[in-house]
Amino acid sequence: METSISIKNLALSFGALDVLKDLNLDIGKGEFLVLLGSSGCGKSTLLNCIAGLLDVSGGQIFIGGRNVTWEEPSKRGIGMVFQSYALYPQMTVAGNLSFGLKNAGVPKAEVEERVNRAARVLQIEPLLSRKPAALSGGQRQRAAIGRALVRDADVFLFDEPLSNLDAKLRADLRVEIKQLHQKLHNTMIYVTHDQIEAMTLADRIAIMRGGRILQLASPNEIYNRPASKYVAEFIGSPTMNFFEGEIVSGDAVRFMTGERSFSLDGYAFGDAGLKTGPAWFGIRPEHMVAGEAAQEMPIRLDGQIELVEPLGSDTLVRILVDGQLLWIRLDGQAEISHGDAITVGFHPERANLFDKASEDRL
Amino acid sequence: MTKAPHLMKNSLGYAAEPEANDGDVTLRPAESPFQQVRLEEGPAGRKPRPFLSRRNIIVYGTLIFVSLYYLLPLYVMIVTSLKGMPEIRVGNIFAPPLEITFQPWVKAWSEACTGLNCDGLSRGFFNSVQILVPSVILSIIIASVNGYALANWRFKGSETFFAILIVGAFIPYQVMLYPIVIMLREIGLYGSLTGLVIVHTIFGMPILTLLFRNYFASVPQELFKAARVDGAGFWRIYFQIMVPMSLPIFVVAMILQVTGIWNDFLFGVVYTKPDLYPMTVQLNNIVNSTQGVKEYNVNMAATILTGLVPLTVYFISGKLFVRGIAAGAVKG
Numbered sequence: 067m068e069t070s071i072s073i074k075n076l077a078l079s080f081g082a083l084d085v086l087k088d089l090n091l092d093i094g095k096g097e098f099l100v101l102l103g104s105s106g107c108g109k110s111t112l113l114n115c116i117a118g119l120l121d122v123s124g125g126q127i128f129i130g131g132r133n134v135t136w137e138e139p140s141k142r143g144i145g146m147v148f149q150s151y152a153l154y155p156q157m158t159v160a161g162n163l164s165f166g167l168k169n170a171g172v173p174k175a176e177v178e179e180r181v182n183r184a185a186r187v188l189q190i191e192p193l194l195s196r197k198p199a200a201l202s203g204g205q206r207q208r209a210a211i212g213r214a215l216v217r218d219a220d221v222f223l224f225d226e227p228l229s230n231l232d233a234k235l236r237a238d239l240r241v242e243i244k245q246l247h248q249k250l251h252n253t254m255i256y257v258t259h260d261q262i263e264a265m266t267l268a269d270r271i272a273i274m275r276g277g278r279i280l281q282l283a284s285p286n287e288i289y290n291r292p293a294s295k296y297v298a299e300f301i302g303s304p305t306m307n308f309f310e311g312e313i314v315s316g317d318a319v320r321f322m323t324g325e326r327s328f329s330l331d332g333y334a335f336g337d338a339g340l341k342t343g344p345a346w347f348g349i350r351p352e353h354m355v356a357g358e359a360a361q362e363m364p365i366r367l368d369g370q371i372e373l374v375e376p377l378g379s380d381t382l383v384r385i386l387v388d389g390q391l392l393w394i395r396l397d398g399q400a401e402i403s404h405g406d407a408i409t410v411g412f413h414p415e416r417a418n419l420f421d422k423a424s425e426d427r428l
Numbered sequence: 429m430t431k432a433p434h435l436m437k438n439s440l441g442y443a444a445e446p447e448a449n450d451g452d453v454t455l456r457p458a459e460s461p462f463q464q465v466r467l468e469e470g471p472a473g474r475k476p477r478p479f480l481s482r483r484n485i486i487v488y489g490t491l492i493f494v495s496l497y498y499l500l501p502l503y504v505m506i507v508t509s510l511k512g513m514p515e516i517r518v519g520n521i522f523a524p525p526l527e528i529t530f531q532p533w534v535k536a537w538s539e540a541c542t543g544l545n546c547d548g549l550s551r552g553f554f555n556s557v558q559i560l561v562p563s564v565i566l567s568i569i570i571a572s573v574n575g576y577a578l579a580n581w582r583f584k585g586s587e588t589f590f591a592i593l594i595v596g597a598f599i600p601y602q603v604m605l606y607p608i609v610i611m612l613r614e615i616g617l618y619g620s621l622t623g624l625v626i627v628h629t630i631f632g633m634p635i636l637t638l639l640f641r642n643y644f645a646s647v648p649q650e651l652f653k654a655a656r657v658d659g660a661g662f663w664r665i666y667f668q669i670m671v672p673m674s675l676p677i678f679v680v681a682m683i684l685q686v687t688g689i690w691n692d693f694l695f696g697v698v699y700t701k702p703d704l705y706p707m708t709v710q711l712n713n714i715v716n717s718t719q720g721v722k723e724y725n726v727n728m729a730a731t732i733l734t735g736l737v738p739l740t741v742y743f744i745s746g747k748l749f750v751r752g753i754a755a756g757a758v759k760g
């Protein structure tokens with residue numbers, strides 16, 4: 067695939083604080099990349115570097131094959147959408163959309179045509195003559211997306227564009243952004259905190275931590291084969307359950323934790339192959355089953371129900387097994403209650419093993 | 429913000445004068461059927477408070493006392509300025525004029541004598557206007573661009589620059605008085621209005637820059653970033669994004685500068701010469717001129733005339749002033 071954005075050894079520091087460290091990233095043309103990470107990990111900083119709003123301390127940025135490391139933001143062929151919408155309050159929506167085009171000296175007739183086209187795509191035509199203060203949150207964010215759209219940019223940068231909206235609107239706009247991407251096929255980099263947004267929108271997700279990219283992979287890969295314990299904990303809700311123990315290999319490979327021993331028959335070790343020694347064993351709440359189905363699983367645990375959270379579609383259950391709390395996700399209609407004894411089971415195929423010291427996937 | 433005082437007025441109205449609404453039955457909340465039902469069920473709503481409650485007496489008493497404290501001198505000045513000299517000599521200062529005369533006002537404006545001339549205040553007025561207008565415009569333009577650059581374009585050394593500027597605000601005027609005389613003399617502007625305009629512009633700079641910088645810093649950074657992505661440069665962002673959003677702070681700056689420069693006495697005396705003295709200096713010279721009897725009525729009229737400009741500015745823009753200060757306070 068043709069690359070659209072290529073970031074090489076990017077470094078950025080605010081004074082003594084190194085926010086981005088030796089960051090490398092290649093983004094394909096037309097790809098939808100989501101940057102996901104906890105607060106303060108440098109997502110916005112990376113986006114601002116790509117946009118040219120921050121001067122980098124080292125490294126290079128290429129957009130469309132051109133070195134734009136020291137280029138003005140407006141000359142990089144990007145459109146940007148901000149969390150707070152950042153609409154110019156004294157201008158109408160039309161004024162907001164056309165501001166950049168006028169600055170670039172685009173002829174008047176073309177400005178009008180492009181503004182109308184963007185407004186049609188986003189269904190904000192009736193709002194063009196209104197000021198931002200007279201718009202709802204969703205309409206404002208549409209207008210802000212429109213401002214990026216009229217630029218006919220190859221690359222769109224979104225910095226948590228939906229996080230100020232209520233849940234319903236967020237879901238609607240999420241779908242619209244996805245459709246927009248399918249229609250326009252431009253490269254998108256999208257920062258979010260929201261796992262659901264990340265999973266649903268992304269072609270690839272980059273999980274960031276402390277200014278580094280921990281894993282860059284498809285949503286499926288990230289979910290099923292997290293590269294480290296941090297990524298495994300970050301993705302999924304409720305979070306993955308972990309057992310601390312040791313991998314031993316006798317006549318069969320097993321994981322020893324406390325009094326128990328789990329068979330690892332069926333677990334696909336990574337390229338480095340089997341490695342014995344201290345490790346974490348992780349299993350997602352939705353990969354555990356209870357009741358009769360549990361009896362057919364190679365690994366079974368007996369416990370007691372400690373908390374039940376019915377969600378309608380699913381039921382989240384917290385159980386106590388030998389002093390350790392585990393979350394499991396059961397069917398929404400499961401008839402269980404607090405205090406019941408329960409047997410849960412799971413298959414090692416679904417497990418995730420991480421090295422104890424490095425916390426990397428095994 | 430604009431709605432709150434309105435709401436408060438209504439609620440005070442109900443509490444303070446329950447009988448005042450008698451004529452207009454439909455407006456009384458207690459008369460509505462809903463209220464009636466609630467009343468039968470038990471106590472509901474606010475207890476009507478008598479007008480002469482202890483709280484009201486304290487509040488209104490304090491307010492009236494403070495108002496009197498500030499208004500009494502003004503009253504005395506106005507009353508005295510409308511009296512003739514004979515009446516002043518006999519009468520008590522609080523008594524209203526028996527015979528209203530505007531002669532002292534005319535005299536104060538165009539005939540009163542200082543030791544040097546007998547043009548009244550008018551000469552000083554026009555000098556002051558010539559000092560005020562360019563000083564205010566110049567200082568606000570420069571300070572707003574300064575503040576904008578410091579808040580949004582963190583250039584190398586901008587923090588140091590700002591620190592130095594702020595320190596400037598704390599250096600006593602007296603220290604700089606004479607060095608500036610020498611500097612103005614060297615560039616040949618000592619004793620001219622231009623020199624005084626420059627001095628006023630420079631002395632307004634620290635506080636105004638601070639004011640503008642803090643205001644612009646409270647404008648969301650993302651707005652500035654969006655404008656940069658839209659290809660706007662330093663001046664375009666300033667004129668098309670920042671200035672239109674910042675009207676209240678410009679009004680605040682204008683009021684500060686108008687009152688400060690109009691009321692200035694020290695710089696006027698030091699940096700100009702007698703025929704260019706501003707109005708405040710002219711007023712002082714009229715009041716203190718030692719020829720003949722003290723014409724209290726003329727002096728009072730002259731004083732009021734001199735204070736009229738800042739007073740007018742307050743009345744016209746007071747609302748915007750409060751809004752600007754409040755906006756700065758909330759967004760910090």
Ligand SMILES: Nc1ncnc2c1ncn2[C@@H]1O[C@H](COP(=O)(O)OP(=O)(O)OP(=O)(O)O)[C@@H](O)[C@H]1O
Pocket residue numbers: 080083085103104105106107108109110111112259
């Ligand atoms: N202008 C600045 N000066 C100094 N430090 C900054 C500046 N901007 C950001 N930082 C620091 O850089 C780090 C990364 O910030 P950044 O805004 O990129 O985080 P983020 O991943 O976008 O977080 P969030 O999800 O909360 O938006 C943070 O520790 C932050 O405190």
Ligand SMILES: [Mg+2]
Pocket residue numbers: 109110111225
């Ligand atoms: Mg951020």
